[in-house]
Amino acid sequence: MARPSHVRDAVREALTDSSRHDWAIDDVLRELRARGVPADFSSVFRALAYWEREGLVARVELGDGKARFEAVHGHHEHVRCESCGAVAAVPGCPVETARSQVERATGFAITGHRLLFSGLCGDCREAGA
Amino acid sequence: MARPSHVRDAVREALTDSSRHDWAIDDVLRELRARGVPADFSSVFRALAYWEREGLVARVELGDGKARFEAVHGHHEHVRCESCGAVAAVPGCPVETARSQVERATGFAITGHRLLFSGLCGDCREAGA
DNA sequence: CTACGTGCAAACTATTTGCCTACAA
DNA sequence: TTGTAGGCAAATAGTTTGCACGTAG
Numbered sequence: 001m002a003r004p005s006h007v008r009d010a011v012r013e014a015l016t017d018s019s020r021h022d023w024a025i026d027d028v029l030r031e032l033r034a035r036g037v038p039a040d041f042s043s044v045f046r047a048l049a050y051w052e053r054e055g056l057v058a059r060v061e062l063g064d065g066k067a068r069f070e071a072v073h074g075h076h077e078h079v080r081c082e083s084c085g086a087v088a089a090v091p092g093c094p095v096e097t098a099r100s101q102v103e104r105a106t107g108f109a110i111t112g113h114r115l116l117f118s119g120l121c122g123d124c125r126e127a128g129a
Numbered sequence: 130m131a132r133p134s135h136v137r138d139a140v141r142e143a144l145t146d147s148s149r150h151d152w153a154i155d156d157v158l159r160e161l162r163a164r165g166v167p168a169d170f171s172s173v174f175r176a177l178a179y180w181e182r183e184g185l186v187a188r189v190e191l192g193d194g195k196a197r198f199e200a201v202h203g204h205h206e207h208v209r210c211e212s213c214g215a216v217a218a219v220p221g222c223p224v225e226t227a228r229s230q231v232e233r234a235t236g237f238a239i240t241g242h243r244l245l246f247s248g249l250c251g252d253c254r255e256a257g258a
Numbered sequence: 259c260t261a262c263g264t265g266c267a268a269a270c271t272a273t274t275t276g277c278c279t280a281c282a283a
Numbered sequence: 284t285t286g287t288a289g290g291c292a293a294a295t296a297g298t299t300t301g302c303a304c305g306t307a308g
Binding site for chain 1 (some may be wrong): 208
């Protein structure tokens with residue numbers, strides 16, 4: 001059986017308690033420390049890899065060269081603000097319907113996709129960024 | 130005026146001559162050498178950055194932690210084979226129509242997107258990969 | 259003479275791994 | 284005692300930058 005694992009547990013809780021979609025490893029580390037759970041970067045890294053394997057955490061590609069994670073909640077895409085970097089979820093999936101068309105056009109058997117919108121969030125638009 | 134720049138020129142030609150959508154910096158470097166144009170990694174890096182700025186080369190996000198590039202030809206999405214890594218273009222864009230819906234749902238002003246399909250290419254399916 | 263392209267090597271950034279210790283089963 | 288979590292530090296991987304040199308304009 002698994003032994004008590006405060007780092008793993010705290011990592012999962014941190015991600016699950018929040019609706020953030022762009023947890024970088026550093027962010028998780030800082031959050032743990034804020035919660036009074038001292039941990040090492042590599043332990044957080046391994047915990048995230050662990051939960052990803054377990055299917056409770058998903059890797060999010062933001063194209064900024066950093067590994068980013070979120071708690072798994074169901075399929076959704078992301079929007080990222082070009083100005084402040086805020087990330088939000090896009091409910092539903094505009095791509096599902098395109099699948100068979102893509103398969104016909106390319107000859108690939110499609111098994112998944114990753115879609116990231118970019119734009120300006122409400123705040124940044126008001127700020128005239 | 131610009132001075133003769135054999136590296137830049139060769140980089141642009143290499144990308145333009147091919148229909149590859151997943152040129153990593155190393156790949157470009159090897160191609161240049163194969164063409165008898167000796168060059169340094171950093172020069173290729175700078176040449177790619179240059180053409181990206183000029184709008185003739187686009188960065189392609191494959192989520193494999195490497196910077197990848199292609200010649201700009203017009204808007205299209207990509208499919209990547211999970212097995213062999215082959216990358217092909219998906220003509221058209223299944224996402225355009227989703228834009229206003231996403232804006233309504235998130236409050237972001239959408240300015241762009243990045244879509245990557247994954248699946249198995251014809252060859253890998255036959256090979257039973 | 260001056261600006262720019264290039265090579266070489268070093269600096270960075272972020273991730274990944276090795277090894278050692280401690281503790282729960 | 285045995286396996287595993289976790290800390291620490293070193294190794295990787297890939298990109299980016301600093302500097303010096305040569306040459307076209």
